[in-house]
Amino acid sequence: IAGITQAPTSQILAAGRRMTLRCTQDMRHNAMYWYRQDLGLGLRLIHYSNTAGTTGKGEVPDGYSVSRANTDDFPLTLASAVPSQTSVYFCASRAGTGDYYGYTFGSGTRLTVV
Amino acid sequence: GQNIDQPTEMTATEGAIVQINCTYQTSGFNGLFWYQQHAGEAPTFLSYNVLDGLEEKGRFSSFLSRSKGYSYLLLKELQMKDSASYLCAVLDSNYQLIWGAGTKLIIKP
Numbered sequence: 001i002a003g004i005t006q007a008p009t010s011q012i013l014a015a016g017r018r019m020t021l022r023c024t025q026d027m028r029h030n031a032m033y034w035y036r037q038d039l040g041l042g043l044r045l046i047h048y049s050n051t052a053g054t055t056g057k058g059e060v061p062d063g064y065s066v067s068r069a070n071t072d073d074f075p076l077t078l079a080s081a082v083p084s085q086t087s088v089y090f091c092a093s094r095a096g097t098g099d100y101y102g103y104t105f106g107s108g109t110r111l112t113v114v
Numbered sequence: 115g116q117n118i119d120q121p122t123e124m125t126a127t128e129g130a131i132v133q134i135n136c137t138y139q140t141s142g143f144n145g146l147f148w149y150q151q152h153a154g155e156a157p158t159f160l161s162y163n164v165l166d167g168l169e170e171k172g173r174f175s176s177f178l179s180r181s182k183g184y185s186y187l188l189l190k191e192l193q194m195k196d197s198a199s200y201l202c203a204v205l206d207s208n209y210q211l212i213w214g215a216g217t218k219l220i221i222k223p
Contacts, residue, residue, distance in 0.1 A: 035213075042118065042201070042213035043157075058210070090156060103147075103211065105156035 003027070004106035006091050012112045013081050021076040021109050023091035029104070031094040032074040033058075034066060036087040037108075043090065049074055081113045116140045118214035120202050125220045126192055134187045134200050134217045142207020148176050148187045149201040151216065157201055160187070189219075197221045 007022045025032065030051045035043040045058030049068040063085060065077045074093075078085055091106040118138045126132040138146070145164040149157035163169055163178035163185060175188040187200055199216040206212055 040122075040215060042215045043203075043211075044213070045210065048210070102159045102162065103149075103157075105158070107156050 004091055004093055004104055006089075006106035006109050008109060009107070010110040010112075012114060013078075015082055015113055016080050019078045019081055019111070021078075021089055021091075021111070023074045023076065023106060024072050025074075025091075025093045025104070025106075026072065027093060027095070027104065028071060029093035029095050030071070032068065033092045033094075033103070034064070034074070034076045035090045035092065036060065036085075037090060038087050046076065046089075081111075083113045085111065086113045087111060116204075116206065116212045118202055118204060118212055120200075120214040120217045122215070123218045123220065125222060126189075128192055128194060128221055128223050130192050131188065131190050132192060132219065134189070134202075134219065136185045136187070136202035136214060138183050138185070138202070138204045138212075138214075140204045140206045140212055143180060144205040144207065144209055146176075146178055146185050147201075147203045147205070147211065148174075148185075149203065151199045151201055153198070160200075192221050194221050194223070 004025045033048045034046040037043050044060045046064050047066040049055045052071045089109045092103045120136045148160040151157040161176040168177045173190045178185045199218045201216045202214040203211045
């Protein structure tokens, strides 16, 4: 089934630990995104990649890093987790970056940093 | 700054009609999206407007007025499964999506 796969589904992480959230898509979409969603706030963009080999910073990039070695994978790394990074993380992709291309979302990773 | 406003929560009755409003102030405009998000799930695409006017898609319609920075999502013949959050998002001049906080819609029998 075409779509986006995120792993893990949920995780409890000790503060200070390193963690990589995985995101894989099989739609050959060029653009990929990482968002965090917190209660009462809209989805906030962490990092994005318009095409394989390129990445950019979003609205809330501090404490996070990404890589885009190929079209399909876009992992998000927390180098040293802090409690404020407790959130639901969504990976998304689009076929292109022009005006109309719908976003497809993964099912999300619920991360709790304690 | 960029800002998207929508009501936090709305309640409606099964079978009725509800209108969810969204106002925006963004740096540029390349279209407005509406997404539906059930609790604990990912957002799913509902509609896209880039020109003024009404776009109808079954029980759901979306309206846009660019001059007023305003959109609404109209849901007709409400069903219990329509209970969800509805997210408004604007594609800005850099083709990045700016998201509203979402409107939680509660449907009562």
